[in-house]
Amino acid sequence: MKPKHGFFLFVSSCIPGCGQMYQGYMKRGTSLMMIFFGLFAVSVFLQIGALAVFMVPVWLYAFFDSYNLRSRIADGFPPADEMLFGLSDMDSAKAAALFRKRHSLIGWGLVALGCWTFYTLLTDWLFEFLGQFFYDTWWLHRILVYDVPRLVLTVAIIALGIWFIRGPKPTGSEIPPFVPPTEPEEDTADPSEEACHEAQ
Secondary structure (H helix, E strand, C coil): CCCCCCHHHHHHHCCCCHHHHHCCCHHHHHHHHHHHHHHHHHHHHHCCHHHHHHHHHHHHHHHHHHHHHHHHHHCCCCCCCCCCCCHHHCCHHHHHHHHHHCHHHHHHHHHHHHHHHHHHHHHHHHHHHHCCCCCCCHHHHHHHHHHHHHHHHHHHHHHHHHHHHHCCCCCCCCCCCCCCCCCCCCCCCCHHHHHHHHHC
16 A cells, blocks of 8 residues: 555545545545534534534544554555444444344434424425415424424433433343352361271
C-alpha cells in the first residue's frame, strides 16, 4: 500500500471519513462519516444548535487521522481497516446471536419507522383537505409536522437514556450463593485404643 500525497488527500480529508476512504480504509471512513452526519441530522431535526458543537472534534479527529494513516503507511506499519464502535471484533456468529437477542428492539425500530411514514402521509392528506376550506393553517402545520415529532423523539431519547442508566436486570446467576466454610472433623478416637492396636 502506497501512501497518498498531494492536493487530493487534503481535499478528501476536509470531509470527515473521505480521507480515510481515499487511502483505502472504507470501514474506518464509514464510521467517522456516520458519526459526523448523524450528529448533524439529529441537531437539525431537534433544532438543538448546541449539539452541533460536537461535530467540531469529530471533524478534527477525522482530518488528522487521515494524515496519521498516511504517515503510518509510509513507515511500513499500516493499521488494519476496522470499524469504530467495536464492530470489527464481531464475527458473523456473534452478529447473528446479537440480532436474535435484540430482535424485539429491531422490531420496535421498524414499527416506529412505519408509524412515522404513516403519520407523514396522514398530515399531508389532512392539510391538503383543510387547505380547501381554511387559508391560515400554518400554526397547525407547524405543531403536527415539526413539534409533535420532535416531542416524541425527545421522549424516546430520554427513555433510552434511562434504560441505559438502569442497565440489565440482575439474573441472580452472576453471583454464586454463599456457602459457609465447613470445619474439618476432629479425630475423636481414644489414643489408648490406638496404642493397643499398634501393640497387637
